[in-house]
Amino acid sequence: MDIKLQNVREEDAEFLYRFMNDKDILDALDEIPTQFSDWVDAISAWNCDPDEEDYIIFDENTPIGWLGINGLLSEDKVACIKMIGLFPQYQNKGIGTYALKQTLEMLRSRGFTAAALYTNQSNRRAQSCYMKCGFKITEKFAGKMANGNPAERYKMELVF
Numbered sequence: 583m584d585i586k587l588q589n590v591r592e593e594d595a596e597f598l599y600r601f602m603n604d605k606d607i608l609d610a611l612d613e614i615p616t617q618f619s620d621w622v623d624a625i626s627a628w629n630c631d632p633d634e635e636d637y638i639i640f641d642e643n644t645p646i647g648w649l650g651i652n653g654l655l656s657e658d659k660v661a662c663i664k665m666i667g668l669f670p671q672y673q674n675k676g677i678g679t680y681a682l683k684q685t686l687e688m689l690r691s692r693g694f695t696a697a698a699l700y701t702n703q704s705n706r707r708a709q710s711c712y713m714k715c716g717f718k719i720t721e722k723f724a725g726k727m728a729n730g731n732p733a734e735r736y737k738m739e740l741v742f
């Protein structure tokens with residue numbers, strides 16, 4: 583495997599549309615189905631938002647996932663991992679940990695002091711990945727997800 587992160591481009595709308603309508607991904611994220619045009623619009627919005635950066639995760643030339651960060655303009659220099667996901671056949675092979683570690687190193691080298699993220703308490707695989715990257719649980723709270731499901735959530739943080 584040859585894993586690389588590449589800044590999202592207009593032509594990645596088709597991949598994000600496919601990825602974010604995959605049943606396993608919708609279930610894992612408690613998200614709702616979306617249209618192709620939603621991703622065209624999202625990419626244009628991200629690309630003119632200096633607070634946010636989005637990357638497509640590739641295995642060689644095959645797009646396999648999405649990693650998004652925001653909080654890049656935050657005064658306290660705490661970045662937020664807003665999204666990380668891989669197609670099911672690429673999960674549980676260390677790729678999420680690798681991609682996240684690369685991103686955290688990039689953030690650290692750009693002067694960020696910490697990173698934060700949110701996850702469902704039931705998502706044990708995601709937590710295991712985040713803990714391997716050094717994140718610790720700092721808050722527990724009850725939330726409501728995009729699909730209306732209630733969820734017990736964790737905030738996790740890593741101080742560089």
Ligand SMILES: CC(C)(COP(=O)(O)OP(=O)(O)OC[C@H]1O[C@@H](n2cnc3c(N)ncnc32)[C@H](O)[C@@H]1OP(=O)(O)O)[C@@H](O)C(=O)NCCC(=O)NCCS
Pocket residue numbers: 607610611666667668669672673674675676677678679680700701702705706707708710711
């Ligand atoms: C979350 C995600 C990005 C993690 O990436 P990944 O490449 O699958 O994770 P890794 O393989 O690096 O690490 C997963 C770890 O979880 C462990 N794990 C898997 N299932 C587990 C479970 N049910 N309970 C506890 N640990 C589990 C694995 O053993 C592995 O640890 P190890 O390497 O020490 O054996 C990926 O699984 C994914 O895309 N999931 C669907 C979308 C999602 O849930 N995104 C996160 C939303 S907050």
